[in-house]
Amino acid sequence: MNAIAPRILVIDDEPQIRRFLDIGLRAEGYRVLLAASAEEGLNLAATQEPDVVVLDLGLPDREGHEVLAELRQWSSTPVLMLSVRDAEAEKVRALDLGAHDYVTKPFGIQELMARLRVLLRNRVEGDGENAPLYDDGCLCIDMLRREVHLDGQPVELTRKEYAVLLMLLAHAGRVVAQQLLLRKIWGATHVHDTHYLRVVIGRLRQKLGDDPSSPRWLKTEPGVGYRFIMAEPATD
Incomplete structure (x- = not known):
């Protein structure tokens, strides 16, 4: 991990999921931001400049799809969606709205880490594409x-x-x-x-x-x- 580790924002209303991801991500050397609601998550996304957002589809104050759509109005930060819904239509909708990846709960921490590494690598490589x-x-x-x-x-x-x-x-x-x-x-x-x-x-x-x-x-x-x-x- 680099001296300045990537910052991961987790937006999920389940305390056990936030705790699980907080421990797992920090163990891998990432910096972690935690939000339990859409409003809190959007505020952190706007002010803390995360490198990746891990976004739960089912939040207490707003639907995850709405949060993603609003985020995409002003940010290109990679988003990995989490959901207990495994229907293909749900995944397609999230990807069409601008999500970069989709993981169905329950999931293994190593699978999630692998997907995060891909998003971070693609973001770094994409930053320089046709850069003037x-x-x-x-x-x-x-x-x-x-x-x-x-x-x-x-x-x-x-x-x-x-x-x-x-x-x-x-x-x-x-x-x-x-x-x-x-x-x-x-x-x-x-x-x-x-x-x-x-x-x-x-x-x-x-x-x-x-x-x-x-x-x-x-x-x-x-x-x-x-x-x-x-x-x-x-x-x-």
């Missing part, structure tokens, strides 16, 4: 390696900082609304938490040496959102 490179001679954002350099020096960004920067870059030249950034990166329950975004933008500017009064890359559109300015490539 932004380089204006000063700021370099390598999406293949998930690295940012400023004047040739590495810039250490948190996952949220990198996600905001990447989303703004993906819409370079256009205004990205605050609510869209918040929904995509923090989750649908945080669309009004604009202070989260202000803090991250402030830290990004500080790390990139970008003056908000005369921005080179990150421009504020007051009351609306933010825009990534495509700088002209440096010339000799």
Whole structure:
């Protein structure tokens, strides 16, 4: 396991299943987040950035399919569904809604671990597929390696900082609304938490040496959102 172990979010209302998975996952070196309801699970998914979500189909407050559909509105995190329902139609529905895999209860911990390893491996390999490179001679954002350099020096960004920067870059030249950034990166329950975004933008500017009064890359559109300015490539 790497120094920073993958974080697994388990959303299941059965205490014995949560305890079983918590023990088993931690024994394999994973970091574990536990939620007993849909609401708690969606909040953790939005704020804690899990690498994989293990989602039970039957939850007390919302159907697992609904949770999956909402999660897919703002997150591409791999989801492994758990259910006592083994009907083919149930599995097909979950996969059509965006689940990556489906395990029927009861299940063996080794089978689950094998499926998690596949999801994590595919996620790492998929991150670099057709990944572009932004380089204006000063700021370099390598999406293949998930690295940012400023004047040739590495810039250490948190996952949220990198996600905001990447989303703004993906819409370079256009205004990205605050609510869209918040929904995509923090989750649908945080669309009004604009202070989260202000803090991250402030830290990004500080790390990139970008003056908000005369921005080179990150421009504020007051009351609306933010825009990534495509700088002209440096010339000799």
